[in-house]
Amino acid sequence: xxxxxxxxxxxxxxxxxxxxxxxxxxxxxxxxxxxxxxxxxxxxxxxxxxxxxxxxxxxxxxxxxxxxxxxxxxxxxxxxxxxxxxxxxxxxxxxxxxxxxxxxxxxxxxxxxxxxxxxxxxxxxxxxxxxxxxxxxxxxxxxxxxxxxxxx
Numbered sequence: 001x002x003x004x005x006x007x008x009x010x011x012x013x014x015x016x017x018x019x020x021x022x023x024x025x026x027x028x029x030x031x032x033x034x035x036x037x038x039x040x041x042x043x044x045x046x047x048x049x050x051x052x053x054x055x056x057x058x059x060x061x062x063x064x065x066x067x068x069x070x071x072x073x074x075x076x077x078x079x080x081x082x083x084x085x086x087x088x089x090x091x092x093x094x095x096x097x098x099x100x101x102x103x104x105x106x107x108x109x110x111x112x113x114x115x116x117x118x119x120x121x122x123x124x125x126x127x128x129x130x131x132x133x134x135x136x137x138x139x140x141x142x143x144x145x146x147x148x149x150x151x152x
Contacts, residue, residue, distance in 0.1 A: 019093050020058030033062035038070040042148035048082070052142040055135065057093065061086035078118060081110025082145075085125045089138050097130025104128055120144040 015029025044067035051060040068079035084107030091100035104125040112122035
């Protein structure tokens with residue numbers, strides 16, 4: 001049965017490790033991004049960059065997913081794409097190269113549709129391979145991911 005909040009909405013209360021893998025209930029996991037997190041564009045980029053800098057792309061995925069859920073309709077594909085790229089990076093960390101490539105490609109296609117500065121993120125994601133070093137891949141994405149102040 002799925003975890004639910006007091007209003008009956010689905011929530012995932014199960015703890016997770018640093019790579020986003022579910023742990024048994026009652027375990028001490030890595031702190032999670034709250035389900036009700038609704039960041040601005042700048043906050044999502046800043047928080048996502050912080051998690052990537054810490055080598056935690058699963059947490060960055062949760063940040064971008066939070067923005068995707070509250071963004072204006074015309075931005076949702078961008079945030080979904082960034083979230084997918086971060087899940088692809090998570091799959092690289094877990095040793096699932098095939099799954100990584102699938103998500104990196106989907107995410108790259110979505111973000112590249114938004115042009116600069118996100119086109120560079122998509123190009124980097126598209127250039128990764130199933131045997132890419134996960135740490136280096138995270139660093140490459142972080143290098144091209146815009147900083148909030150770059151968006152003017």
